[in-house]
Amino acid sequence: MNDLDALLTQATADFAAAPTAAELENAKARFLGKAGRVTELLKGLGKLGVDEKKTRGAEINQLKARIESALNARREALAAAELEAQLEAQALDVTLPGRARGMGGLHPVSRAIERIEAIFGSMGFDVAEGPEIETDWMSFTALNNPENHPARSMQDTFYVDMKDAEGLWLNLRPHTSPMQVRYAKAHAARHAGADPMPEIRVIAPGRTYRVDSDATHSPMFHQCEGLWIGEHISFKDLKVVFTDFLRRFFEDDGIETRFRPSYFPFTEPSAEIDMAFGSGPLKGKWLELAGSGQVHPNVVRNYGLDPERYIGFAFGMGPDRLAMLRYGVSDLRMFFENDLRFLYQFR
Numbered sequence: 001m002n003d004l005d006a007l008l009t010q011a012t013a014d015f016a017a018a019p020t021a022a023e024l025e026n027a028k029a030r031f032l033g034k035a036g037r038v039t040e041l042l043k044g045l046g047k048l049g050v051d052e053k054k055t056r057g058a059e060i061n062q063l064k065a066r067i068e069s070a071l072n073a074r075r076e077a078l079a080a081a082e083l084e085a086q087l088e089a090q091a092l093d094v095t096l097p098g099r100a101r102g103m104g105g106l107h108p109v110s111r112a113i114e115r116i117e118a119i120f121g122s123m124g125f126d127v128a129e130g131p132e133i134e135t136d137w138m139s140f141t142a143l144n145n146p147e148n149h150p151a152r153s154m155q156d157t158f159y160v161d162m163k164d165a166e167g168l169w170l171n172l173r174p175h176t177s178p179m180q181v182r183y184a185k186a187h188a189a190r191h192a193g194a195d196p197m198p199e200i201r202v203i204a205p206g207r208t209y210r211v212d213s214d215a216t217h218s219p220m221f222h223q224c225e226g227l228w229i230g231e232h233i234s235f236k237d238l239k240v241v242f243t244d245f246l247r248r249f250f251e252d253d254g255i256e257t258r259f260r261p262s263y264f265p266f267t268e269p270s271a272e273i274d275m276a277f278g279s280g281p282l283k284g285k286w287l288e289l290a291g292s293g294q295v296h297p298n299v300v301r302n303y304g305l306d307p308e309r310y311i312g313f314a315f316g317m318g319p320d321r322l323a324m325l326r327y328g329v330s331d332l333r334m335f336f337e338n339d340l341r342f343l344y345q346f347r
């Protein structure tokens, strides 16, 4: 082996031994750098005769080219290994199962309320919401409750140990009926001077509270108030609207309704609305669904309207009860226990 072949072998071995790109560049310098072995050889050419210089020069240049190509081969190998290592480090195991995200859904009572809003909405009813902490005046007085009416008593109503700015006692509203007054007052004020005033047609769903708890009563429950006031609104309209609503809500055109005389301070006459399904397991069985009646003149006056001119009806129903009937739930409390095994059935 001549000295040039030995140098090529040496360089190739040094390159192969360099574990990183930086060390490879150091090895390169030892052979091809300014003071490298090949450079030294080229410098030595000056001492030779013309012919020898030619052959020796050509041999050295060939050696230089081979060393360069060995260097490049090693550079590529190092870069490939580095990429390989990087890919390895970032590897994604596509065979691992993913992390499932629990799918939520609307609460059955929210679904029932959305259905109620959609059906009454299609009949031209506005949807209104109001405060759950109410004044004594809104919950009772404005609704024509006598001062000593039992509904005001501590057994039925949750009182808040606080008065409002005008010194009125506050309570957790025991029904949505105060929304009749809030909505009608605002409507009357908004249309003051309009003759006739545009009709009031509104439903007001929301949470209500009473001291009560068993399979069909919960201290927090839902109600949905309905109010339709105009110049010629009668009980007949109530019957048509409410029966139509029930048939659409339960998707049963055979539903019958019955108005049973009752008493509420804020309506006169008053009626409980009962319904019977036209099909299904409860077919023909009368179920109590809502309180209703023609709004009492004193209450119309508290709306800020003339009871000699404006007349109409109100009703109050329980969306919880509608949801129980629609979904076949036998215990109201299940709606409010937040047991996922129950709730997941409604996703």
Ligand code: PHE
Residues within 6 Å of the ligand: 174, 175, 176, 177, 264, 267, 290, 291, 292, 293, 314, 315, 316, 317
């Ligand atoms: N507010 C009454 C209740 O809670 C229901 C009702 C509303 C009755 C409107 C008549 C008119 O029982």
